[in-house]
Amino acid sequence: MEHVNQTKVMRRMNFRLFKNSLSKYIFLLATLFGLVVLAILIYRVVSQGIAWIDLDFITGKLSTQPERAGIMGAILGTFWLMLVVAPVTMFFGVGTAIYLEIYAKKGRLQGIIQTNIANLAGVPSIVYGILGLTVFVRVMDFGNVILAGGLTMSLLILPIVIVASQEAIRAVPQHLSEASYGMGATKWQTIKNVILPVSLPGIMTGAILSLSRAIGETAPLVVIGIPALLMPFPGGILDKFTVLPMQIYYWTLDSSLVAEYANLAAATIIVLLVALLILNSSAIVIRNKFQRKY
Amino acid sequence: MKLNKFLLFMVIAALAVFAAACGAESKDADKANPEETKSNESDKTVEKLEGSVVIDGSGTVYPLMARLAEEYMLNEQENVSVEVSRAGTSAGFKKFLVENGTDFNDASRQIKDEEAAEADKHGIEVKELKVALDGLTFVINKDNDWASEMTPEQLISIFKADGGVTKWSDINPDWPAEEIKPMGPNENHGTYEFFYEKILDKQDLVSNVNLQQDYSTLVNLVSEDKNGIAFFGYGYFVNNEDKLQAVGVDFGNGVIEPALDTIAEDGAYADFTRPVFTYLNINKAKENPQVLDYATYVMNNINKFAGETGFAPIPETEVNESIEFLNGLKK
Numbered sequence: 135m136e137h138v139n140q141t142k143v144m145r146r147m148n149f150r151l152f153k154n155s156l157s158k159y160i161f162l163l164a165t166l167f168g169l170v171v172l173a174i175l176i177y178r179v180v181s182q183g184i185a186w187i188d189l190d191f192i193t194g195k196l197s198t199q200p201e202r203a204g205i206m207g208a209i210l211g212t213f214w215l216m217l218v219v220a221p222v223t224m225f226f227g228v229g230t231a232i233y234l235e236i237y238a239k240k241g242r243l244q245g246i247i248q249t250n251i252a253n254l255a256g257v258p259s260i261v262y263g264i265l266g267l268t269v270f271v272r273v274m275d276f277g278n279v280i281l282a283g284g285l286t287m288s289l290l291i292l293p294i295v296i297v298a299s300q301e302a303i304r305a306v307p308q309h310l311s312e313a314s315y316g317m318g319a320t321k322w323q324t325i326k327n328v329i330l331p332v333s334l335p336g337i338m339t340g341a342i343l344s345l346s347r348a349i350g351e352t353a354p355l356v357v358i359g360i361p362a363l364l365m366p367f368p369g370g371i372l373d374k375f376t377v378l379p380m381q382i383y384y385w386t387l388d389s390s391l392v393a394e395y396a397n398l399a400a401a402t403i404i405v406l407l408v409a410l411l412i413l414n415s416s417a418i419v420i421r422n423k424f425q426r427k428y
Numbered sequence: 429m430k431l432n433k434f435l436l437f438m439v440i441a442a443l444a445v446f447a448a449a450c451g452a453e454s455k456d457a458d459k460a461n462p463e464e465t466k467s468n469e470s471d472k473t474v475e476k477l478e479g480s481v482v483i484d485g486s487g488t489v490y491p492l493m494a495r496l497a498e499e500y501m502l503n504e505q506e507n508v509s510v511e512v513s514r515a516g517t518s519a520g521f522k523k524f525l526v527e528n529g530t531d532f533n534d535a536s537r538q539i540k541d542e543e544a545a546e547a548d549k550h551g552i553e554v555k556e557l558k559v560a561l562d563g564l565t566f567v568i569n570k571d572n573d574w575a576s577e578m579t580p581e582q583l584i585s586i587f588k589a590d591g592g593v594t595k596w597s598d599i600n601p602d603w604p605a606e607e608i609k610p611m612g613p614n615e616n617h618g619t620y621e622f623f624y625e626k627i628l629d630k631q632d633l634v635s636n637v638n639l640q641q642d643y644s645t646l647v648n649l650v651s652e653d654k655n656g657i658a659f660f661g662y663g664y665f666v667n668n669e670d671k672l673q674a675v676g677v678d679f680g681n682g683v684i685e686p687a688l689d690t691i692a693e694d695g696a697y698a699d700f701t702r703p704v705f706t707y708l709n710i711n712k713a714k715e716n717p718q719v720l721d722y723a724t725y726v727m728n729n730i731n732k733f734a735g736e737t738g739f740a741p742i743p744e745t746e747v748n749e750s751i752e753f754l755n756g757l758k759k
């Protein structure tokens with residue numbers, strides 16, 4: 135101990151202790167920053183919009199007159215859109231993940247596909263809108279209907295679902311599938327009886343979280359061309375439609391013309407937030423309930 | 429464990445079915461109602477139409493056309509769906525001048541020669557319907573107590589490149605020696621094209637002009653900046669009168685404030701007034717009775733709703749000319 139210069143150490147000690155406590159507050163600040171901004175946002179939206187939410191607003195038709203405007207058309211539009219997006223995304227997303235994880239030989243081709251999927255997840259959503267406009271609205275000539283919007287949204291979230299499903303499938307313990315093969319089961323039997331049931335919670339979590347992204351997206355639908363005023367409710371996947379985030383967008387855009395549109399937009403944001411909250415919490419419930427240890 | 433899982437699945441499935449049923453139910457109810465009223469009112473002489481009318485185009489004209497569309501669906505033809513979009517004048521023409529394009533295109537400027545040529549190429553007969561008048565309004569901050577009256581030349585010198593004006597004091601030595609912040613809507617807007625072509629006579633804009641996509645941004649910018657000045661349609665001023673003040677313009681016979689009566693065809697503000705239009709695809713109007721019916725409704729009611737959406741009405745003679753033309757299309 136006598137080789138240690140006590141005074142030197144003591145001189146630096148205070149500074150070390152100061153840095154130690156400082157770091158704690160810096161990280162606390164980082165945490166609070168996001169929370170405070172979120173709290174301000176929610177406070178503003180709720181204080182502007184809550185008074186406008188009533189049964190007439192939820193069940194009413196769209197209108198240019200704020201006092202009689204309702205968002206049932208947008209709610210049904212969102213609902214129908216999900217009815218297209220969910221099955222399409224699940225089928226192609228999980229299918230791709232199973233192929234890549236279980237059938238595809240690990241090699242250069244698989245690597246290229248993998249890299250592309252990872253990159254596609256980072257492509258801006260407006261690019262998918264242009265793709266959807268060209269392929270579904272124009273070439274396949276669906277028009278700007280729910281089917282075209284839903285397929286576009288599916289493309290947008292597919293990369294995320296594929297990656298999440300791959301992770302879930304990869305997390306299935308090797309000994310389970312090997313036991314299945316050992317019993318003489320075929321690949322398909324193993325997938326059906328072992329891999330899918332075990333990885334389902336992970337797949338569902340990824341799928342639901344990406345569905346909530348699709349519910350909140352506006353940019354691709356702006357490109358596809360959603361009418362700003364559309365009063366009839368959609369009744370099928372070949373009908374014209376509008377969705378909640380589009381309504382928020384249009385009302386915000388025109389709030390300098392009619393001040394009450396800002397309140398309508400805020401009220402719609404609350405409805406959208408509640409819908410997203412329900413979806414996301416169901417994802418958590420599914421994950422917690424179905425998760426098992428092996 | 430297994431049972432729990434099964435139960436949860438059942439609950440989720442039940443919820444999904446319930447949600448689906450709810451959706452379907454309200455939809456059915458919606459469909460059933462017009463059916464009922466239809467049979468109740470079948471003795472009325474008005475012919476019940478159905479189908480859709482598709483409108484796209486100018487965002488400036490949108491509030492007026494959306495208002496008309498809503499009134500039409502509520503009071504005239506409840507089974508016709510009038511869809512109004514607002515891609516902008518030029519983008520709207522691109523959707524209008526194609527096969528199976530839109531039925532109407534709202535425009536805050538007249539159709540261009542190359543757009544008319546495009547219509548010929550596709551064999552689309554187009555009818556220009558003038559629907560209202562809009563006054564280009566210059567707005568300044570509420571605290572700006574010096575520049576509330578200007579001449580057209582002074583306004584142009586603020587926005588023109590090499591106009592020799594960067595500070596208020598360059599216009600009038602009594603005004604503050606502070607830098608002017610000119611703003612306006614960007615090139616996507618027919619309002620910009622009108623300002624650039626008709627007011628500035630295609631001279632370049634000053635390089636520090638702040639061009640924005642959204643009118644609400646312009647309203648906020650000017651209301652927060654004492655030295656800001658912006659131009660846009662009268663409707664955006666009249667709905668934000670609490671935040672902005674309009675510049676009165678001296679065209680040579682005293683100061684004229686933009687207002688619904690000065691914006692009129694031969695009004696005192698006419699130099700800064702522009703007509704706004706909707707273009708009708710005549711082929712579609714001949715094929716689809718609801719398109720023609722809606723066009724006639726628009727012209728019959730246009731002046732009723734112009735004022736409340738910030739537009740000045742057009743002369744009755746012009747309305748009647750358009751209606752006569754539309755009646756001529758009827759079989």
